[in-house]
Amino acid sequence: DLASDRIALEALRKAVGGRSLLWNLSNSPCSWVGVFCERDRVVGLRLPAMGLSGQLPIALGNLTQLQTLSLRFNALSGPIPADIGSLASLRNLYLQENFFSGEISGFLFNLQNLVRLDLAHNNFSGEISPSFNNLTRLRTLYLEENQLNGSIPDLNFPSLDQFNVSYNKLIGAVPQRLSGRPATAFEGNSLCGKPLIPCNGTSNGNDKLSGGAIAGIAIGCVIGFLLILMILIFLCKRKRTKQGVAKDTQERKQSETEIARENVVADRGTASTGIASAAAVAKSESKRGGGTKNLVFFGNTSRVFDLEDLLRASAEVLGKGTFGTTYKATLEVGVAVAVKRLKDVTVTEKEFRGKIESVGKINHENLVPLKAYYYNKDEKLLVYDYMPMGSLSALLHGNSAAGRTPLNWETRSGIALGAARGITHLHSQGPTISHGNIKSSNILLTNSFEARVSDFGLANLAGPTPTPNRIDGYRAPEVTDARKISQKADVYSFGVLLLELLTGRAPTHSHLNDEGVDLPRWVQSVVKDEWTSEVFDLELLRYQNVEEDMVQLLQLAINCTAQYPDNRPSMEEVRNQIEQLCSHGGDTHQDIEDEKSSQQTYSIDSGAPPP
């Protein structure tokens, strides 16, 4: 009953959270922060990042109705206590990012109802037990970044979605049943076999080579060296006979090498030559009458610069995207612009000009305005305002060591609103107008963190993109060709963007994501298990009085990422809902010490598609 639940919780507080768990012991445990009850029993205990430290007491076994235990991101140490094995109702056990050590306790394998088990980033040692196979309902097993050794047993989980054992001390072959998992699930071990390198005769679990193999390699090296030497002698002789005959050819070759070198430097993003050479090509073309003489400006943009100025500008590569490389060019007058050098433009000049002219006419405070463009046979340049704060992607996933600003709820919801307004404005231009490439690197920020959507109108200038690229994590399931975009596909991508803002995780295929998470699927599966608060970015959990707003935005994101386009809201509806949400957001800067707890039981529709 609740009295025995109370005893367990008080013992836990005494052992690991005396200072950090500010529970009012004279009230019912169901009113305590992180404790969730149903029918007067504790069913959830969620204390992530609460500064808990020390060893878990033998007491939690009292919580016989507990379904979710989340103690992630704390400083808990020692073994997992044996009585956890008596939590017969437990479905979700989330202990990652602590200092737990010792072998993974055999008591865990009694937990027949366990669906998610995350023990990653601890100090667990010993072998992975084949008894994991007792956990037949398991869908998530995360064991990465521990000290586990030995080989991986033949694990057979019928419904496993997520699995990771990377960065342990595992050896031997990946069992066949797990060979379809991504290589990242196994890296950082001495493992072989699909999806890693094949296990051949020379590698039997450890990396030592046999004597025969070493001798073979040595002989191969000597033969290779002799061959190269002979080729070099032959080439030198030939060169001498040709000397003096082809001086002009040599000069030409030299200049080709220069150009090649220049391109390499530009590609590496270390110098301004890329944009300079683009502008130079453009300039020489226009001199020959092969295109427009100069940049074409839009609206009231004052023509403070021309191609010559771009040529002289100091420039740096900002990044390479789907449609080309983007440079920051600082003009001599001190103004910075972003110049996108388009590649693979497949439309005719007339179509290009028509499409870009209509992009240039679109004007809204939440869109990055296209200032000007340049078109000729060899070069197509787009000039935008330069946004000094960079992109949402860099801000969310950038290196925290480099001084990343943590984004609070107010800023995140403001960014969501700004982006929604920008995209809604685009959609209001006509039912066939859509963005086609909504993702966090295309949400740029002003100095005051206002969102401006960039890169609109480019999707149907380029050819099909058969290989997965960075948009793929955002792409709606019905979009098979990047050019066949729609407003409802934009809504899906925007939903993924909202999930990214809420969870702090980048979607699959993002170059910054190493977890391989399919964000909508992951969020839906967690929410279905009534585990909603686990999806939120830890930085957001500091602001407890906004959890209800976060849950509402999460529901909206889930609606946006519905599998069938007709089940998704329109962008206008999305904008209106975020506007409402932001308008009643009062004091959102409550501190972590704020004891006001949010004890609502949130109900989320997991957005399951119709049959």
Ligand SMILES: Nc1ncnc2c1ncn2[C@@H]1O[C@H](COP(=O)(O)OP(=O)(O)OP(=O)(O)O)[C@@H](O)[C@H]1O
């Ligand atoms: N106007 C701008 N001001 C500041 N940074 C920009 C601007 N435009 C683009 N960037 C940044 O330059 C980098 C490269 O942008 P680019 O648009 O070429 O590629 P992408 O956004 O990564 O992918 P895609 O081409 O698919 O949109 C990105 O990090 C982007 O955030």
